[in-house]
Amino acid sequence: MEKRDYDAVVVGAGPNGLAAAITLQRAGLSVWLAESKPEIGGGMRTAELTLPGFKHDVCSAVVPMAVSSPFFRTLPLGDFGLEYVYPEIEAAHPFDDGTAALLLRSLEKTASLLGADEKNYAGLLGPVEKYWTNIEKDVLGPLHIPEQPVDLIKFGLKALPSAIHTAKKFSTNHAKGLWAGMAAHSIQPLSNIATSAIALVLMTAGHKYGWPVAKGGSGSITKALGNYFISLGGTIETNFYVKSLDQLPSSHAVLFDITPKQLLKIAGHKFSSLYSSQLNRYRYGAGVFKVDWALDKPAPFIAEEACRAGTVHIGNTLEEIVEHEKIIWQNKVTDKPFVLFAQQTVCDPSRAPEGKHTAWAYCHVPNGYDKDMTAVIESQVERFAPGFKERILARHTLSPLQIEEYNNNYVGGDINGGVIDIRQLFTRPALRWSPYRTSAKGLYICSSSTPPGGGVHGLCGYHAAKRTLKDIFKTEL
């Protein structure tokens, strides 16, 4: 091959950019990784957003997809300082009557706490937990000929129905609410086909691997990935905002950890008109409004179990969650949104000064929504944890547009790099033989706008790097 400055360049150092860079460098190539911000990490950064000594996760906080990632699991991240810490209860889902449904590591215990729905829960999740290791690589990657087609078909039959349809298997409010909260991570109307998929994946990850946080903050995952990459001989350039291909050192391949909107600006002139029009038609999803709190004491949930959970899904019944997740697509919000609430100090006291606490929450809102949701979110928490507001020492908020300003991958506050519905699940960002290849030779996309989509797992980057190795460097992993 002709001599170049580097074998490969990666633009953007989020989990996927880092994963791509590591995969290529591990394969013996020389890789240059550019990041626009002073610090690498993308959606995995930790900062004192409120008061000195309170370490907040600016974006991702709870990382079941990181600990269960078939790619991250192959990396020696523990040797580079990463420690996952686990709450006693993975997730709690409180109700107005003061009770809560729980997601626990034990599937059997989770099921048994659901009373009349014990068998229904075990029948839905039990088989998936058993065959998950056979199909995880197929589910969490691009479309391809599966290694275990029978198990994959069984999973597909459970994953394809809408979450509302699957909820009909349950008779109790507890099971229905717990299920709806999990499915609402899809950030779509729960009547959409395949909204059961995300609930199955997250609940199975909970049973098999847990829902941990990274000790010290999500920035610890960044540190471990970055230092591992450097230990392999990789080069990182921060404060390097890529606006044009001309700024980049010469290489045989460039991988972009950015979404179609920015990719078109940087490299659109290299693409075929068909590919450009496909990227132009790419659909972004709803946004989020986020709040971080420094707390004097933890949130006093009436349901005592919720005080011991790392994540609390605040949304009461299936019906309330369904309503909010539907209405945001009509450019509106309800005054009872589904709130994803995390309390890192339940298992990681290092996040706050002694005896103090942190909490993190967001709710889904229309893309680019410009109204302040702080009071609505706090009232939702107060509804299940009366006295919460009195415990707030300081808060920091991020509206959808501020989230985009912080990281332009989050277009209009869309944290998944584009809607993850059935039409964009495996074909994101465009319908192509390989979704990671652009129409220009040597240019690839590796962000969450490719399969399997949003979340801290690095799998988009890993698969894009595998594609690059095969196409350009004639190497199979």
Ligand SMILES: Cc1cc2nc3c(=O)[nH]c(=O)nc-3n(C[C@H](O)[C@H](O)[C@H](O)COP(=O)(O)OP(=O)(O)OC[C@H]3O[C@@H](n4cnc5c(N)ncnc54)[C@H](O)[C@@H]3O)c2cc1C
């Ligand atoms: C508020 C919020 C909460 C979330 N909560 C969770 C959670 O609890 N658990 C979870 O698993 N996931 C969560 N996510 C989602 C997760 O953070 C993202 O899906 C994930 O970070 C996407 O990774 P990525 O590598 O594709 O992109 P990003 O993490 O967005 O990284 C892209 C990087 O590229 C850089 N960049 C962009 N443009 C350029 C350019 N032109 N030149 C150079 N550099 C550039 C950016 O600065 C950034 O560092 C959350 C996200 C947000 C915003």
